[in-house]
Amino acid sequence: MMTRRQRIIKLLEERDYSPSELALALDMRGKGIKKVILEDLKAISKTLKHEGKVLLIKPAECRKCGFVFKPEIKLPSKCPRCHSSWIEEPRFKIEIR
Template identity: 80%
Template sequence: MMTRRARIIKLLEERDYSPAELSMALGLRGRGAKKVILEDLRAIQRTLKREGKVLLIKPAECRKCGFVFKPEIKIPTRCPRCKSEWIEEPRFKIEVR
């Protein structure tokens, strides 16, 4: 039986995922599912450094005006430029260096 974080690592080594896609793939439901995924990604990022791997982050982007956020492990709620809440979630992938 693999831990949730081990399952996330396995998924991210195959292709990129958004937090919503990861929560669906792992069967997590409810309001706090994305928060749990983001906490796991932060922990995974720290452990990957020791293994010679890196967590790649495609930053969140505003779907209305195209503003690109900083590549962070978080989901913005509002665009600072146009104030839209129509935000494309960041995407994550693990790459071996």
């Protein structure tokens, strides 16, 4: 049986996912699930370096004004430019280098 992180790696090797999509794919529900997934992504990012793989990040983006955030493993709560909370989640994918 695979661990949750192994399942995340397998999913991200196939295509890109947002944290919300990963939670759905892993059938995880409840408060704080996105935080758990982000912690897993941070750990996965470190372990991939030893395997010749890299975690690609499509940054979060404000749906109201188009502001693009830094490519980080985190979920911004509001836009620094227009203060909107209408934020498109970052997307993650694993690529072999």
